[in-house]
Amino acid sequence: MDTLHTLLLAFIGIVVVNNLVLTKFLGICPYLGVSGRIDMAFGMGCAVTFVVTLAGTLTWIIDHTFLIGTPLEVMRYLCFILVIAGAVQLVEMYLRKFFPSLYESFGIFLPLITTNCAILGLCLFLNLWEIKRLDEAVVLSAGAGIGFTLAICIMAGIRENMELADVPGPMRGAPITLITAGLLTLAFMGFAGMI
Amino acid sequence: MILASAMEMIHNALPAAVLALGLATLFAVVLLIASIKLRVETDPKVEEVYNVLPHIDCGACGFAGCASYAKAVVANPELIGRCSPGGAETSVAIGRALNLQISGGGAPSRPIVHCRAHREDKLFHAAYDGIESCTSANAQPDVQACHFGCLGFGDCTRACKFDALHIVDGLSTVDYDKCTGCGACAKACPRNLIQMVPFTQDNMMTVACSSRESGKTTRTFCKVGCIGCGICAKQSDLFTVADNLAKMNYESYAPSEATQTAMDKCPTGVIVSRGQTAPADRQPGQKAAAATA
Numbered sequence: 001m002d003t004l005h006t007l008l009l010a011f012i013g014i015v016v017v018n019n020l021v022l023t024k025f026l027g028i029c030p031y032l033g034v035s036g037r038i039d040m041a042f043g044m045g046c047a048v049t050f051v052v053t054l055a056g057t058l059t060w061i062i063d064h065t066f067l068i069g070t071p072l073e074v075m076r077y078l079c080f081i082l083v084i085a086g087a088v089q090l091v092e093m094y095l096r097k098f099f100p101s102l103y104e105s106f107g108i109f110l111p112l113i114t115t116n117c118a119i120l121g122l123c124l125f126l127n128l129w130e131i132k133r134l135d136e137a138v139v140l141s142a143g144a145g146i147g148f149t150l151a152i153c154i155m156a157g158i159r160e161n162m163e164l165a166d167v168p169g170p171m172r173g174a175p176i177t178l179i180t181a182g183l184l185t186l187a188f189m190g191f192a193g194m195i
Numbered sequence: 196m197i198l199a200s201a202m203e204m205i206h207n208a209l210p211a212a213v214l215a216l217g218l219a220t221l222f223a224v225v226l227l228i229a230s231i232k233l234r235v236e237t238d239p240k241v242e243e244v245y246n247v248l249p250h251i252d253c254g255a256c257g258f259a260g261c262a263s264y265a266k267a268v269v270a271n272p273e274l275i276g277r278c279s280p281g282g283a284e285t286s287v288a289i290g291r292a293l294n295l296q297i298s299g300g301g302a303p304s305r306p307i308v309h310c311r312a313h314r315e316d317k318l319f320h321a322a323y324d325g326i327e328s329c330t331s332a333n334a335q336p337d338v339q340a341c342h343f344g345c346l347g348f349g350d351c352t353r354a355c356k357f358d359a360l361h362i363v364d365g366l367s368t369v370d371y372d373k374c375t376g377c378g379a380c381a382k383a384c385p386r387n388l389i390q391m392v393p394f395t396q397d398n399m400m401t402v403a404c405s406s407r408e409s410g411k412t413t414r415t416f417c418k419v420g421c422i423g424c425g426i427c428a429k430q431s432d433l434f435t436v437a438d439n440l441a442k443m444n445y446e447s448y449a450p451s452e453a454t455q456t457a458m459d460k461c462p463t464g465v466i467v468s469r470g471q472t473a474p475a476d477r478q479p480g481q482k483a484a485a486a487t488a
Contacts, residue, residue, distance in 0.1 A: 062218070066214055070210070071207070071210075072210055072211055072214060074211075075211050075214060075215065078215060079214070079215070079218055082215075082218050082219065082222065083218070083222075085222075086222035086225065086226060089226050089229075090225070090226065090229055093226075093229050093230060093233040094229075094233060096233070096235050097233040097234075097235050100235075104262070
């Protein structure tokens with residue numbers, strides 16, 4: 001029961017309170033780049049969720065088996081990036097095989113998940129927050145992906161509706177998107193301190 | 196001394212090297228297995244066809260982009276010839292990729308704007324201060340006196356991916372050097388002023404007006420509109436007049452003395468030449484001969 005309680009709190013914490021996109025400002029590039037349409041945003045969210053779950057779990061294992069407590073800790077970034085790049089390659093092949101239309105609509109953004117700072121950020125946070133247990137690491141990784149999906153889907157929904165809005169000329173396009181992102185962040189600040 | 200410190204450095208770095216190498220090998224094996232299991236068979240013909248397409252994804256063929264057109268054309272060779280930016284050359288190249296004999300195909304189609312009234316040529320009842328797009332301006336009945344002519348807010352300019360259409364002094368003007376004939380402008384124009392015409396010659400003669408008002412009414416709001424007088428139709432069979440508007444027959448287009456006379460005799464100068472080397476439009480009332488003399 002206690003375990004479940006901890007895991008649930010960790011999950012809610014990473015999805016809304018410490019949302020990587022809206023409170024840590026990580027992974028902003030796909031957040032603004034692929035949030036034009038909800039279906040694409042959701043697809044991107046799913047891909048990132050898969051990669052971050054896989055990468056977070058694997059890096060936690062590698063971190064705790066080989067790195068922590070040894071001089072090899074300096075290798076952390078290198079190993080983590082290697083894991084992330086491998087996972088992204090796997091996702092790319094999988095999508096190309098089973099979801100070709102999604103694969104085509106992602107274009108360059110799919111390989112760019114490799115450099116998505118939210119993923120490396122989460123892997124490093126797992127170390128920084130001194131997560132001691134594997135199940136907690138898995139839940140936090142998956143929660144980070146779901147939090148990213150939540151943020152990008154909300155953003156895509158707002159942007160789809162904004163297409164119909166009468167935005168003043170100089171604000172059209174990127175400026176109003178950035179202002180929207182800022183307001184959304186302010187809204188999520190309301191969750192701060194909840195846990 | 197140096198050797199000893201070098202040895203020590205190597206000794207310290209060894210675990211890191213082993214770790215990195217081990218991880219890299221692990222992922223190499225996993226990805227190798229995945230690439231075999233998840234291989235996607237691609238038809239080499241599709242790639243070959245895709246390579247000869249212009250790669251501009253304009254959508255003139257009716258498909259989402261060059262990649263999907265390539266896929267469709269391999270599956271169904273009847274679709275060859277839909278690529279208007281590529282023109283006859285691309286059709287031949289696709290045919291070569293698919294081992295089919297394709298002859299050059301027809302003349303490239305290019306847009307002609309059936310209006311020649313610049314801002315000073317036409318009458319405005321009031322100033323329009325709404326959204327700057329032809330589609331919304333067209334919803335206002337009295338945005339300008341002529342209900343048929345170019346609105347000049349540039350929906351066609353925005354539709355053009357090739358920077359080949361510009362609003363010049365209130366009139367949509369085609370830059371035939373840049374135009375690829377994708378037809379996006381023709382779809383964008385809310386007044387259907389733009390017609391895709393097979394350019395059998397460099398310059399095509401056309402009636403640059405769409406006004407179906409009676410000649411008398413047209414004269415009240417436009418200096419250069421077609422008044423449906425029928426002088427051109429008397430000169431050449433290529434012109435027909437219906438609904439107070441002369442039209443050029445492009446199916447049997449063949450310019451001759453007679454069409455040139457019709458062009459010179461047109462009282463409002465609405466018969467003009469369009470194309471890469473077309474001469475400047477004649478001013479209304481000015482005789483062509485007088486202009487050149």
